[in-house]
Amino acid sequence: ERAKETKLTPFIKVANTIKAxxxxxxxxxxxxxxxxxxxxxxxxIKVMKRRAYGYRDEQYFKLLLMxxxxxxxxxxG
Numbered sequence: 001e002r003a004k005e006t007k008l009t010p011f012i013k014v015a016n017t018i019k020a021x022x023x024x025x026x027x028x029x030x031x032x033x034x035x036x037x038x039x040x041x042x043x044x045i046k047v048m049k050r051r052a053y054g055y056r057d058e059q060y061f062k063l064l065l066m067x068x069x070x071x072x073x074x075x076x077g
Contacts, residue, residue, distance in 0.1 A: 003015035041068060044068060045065065045068070048061070048064050048065070049061075052064070
């Protein structure tokens with residue numbers, strides 16, 4: 001409410017954004033869970049796909065994906 005009282009557009013915009021996202025922000029404190037691990041895995045898959053462009057063997061790509069889960073032969077990149 002104080003941000004709206006200032007009549008400054010950037011403050012009002014931030015206040016409206018926080019108000020719209022309020023339930024999600026507060027939910028973090030009930031269950032602090034992120035999708036960071038999933039995003040990291042997705043990024044590794046995208047990098048592997050870029051490197052493997054032009055390979056004819058899809059089975060090799062599947063083996064690389066399986067290697068992501070195996071910590072002994074983890075693919076770094």
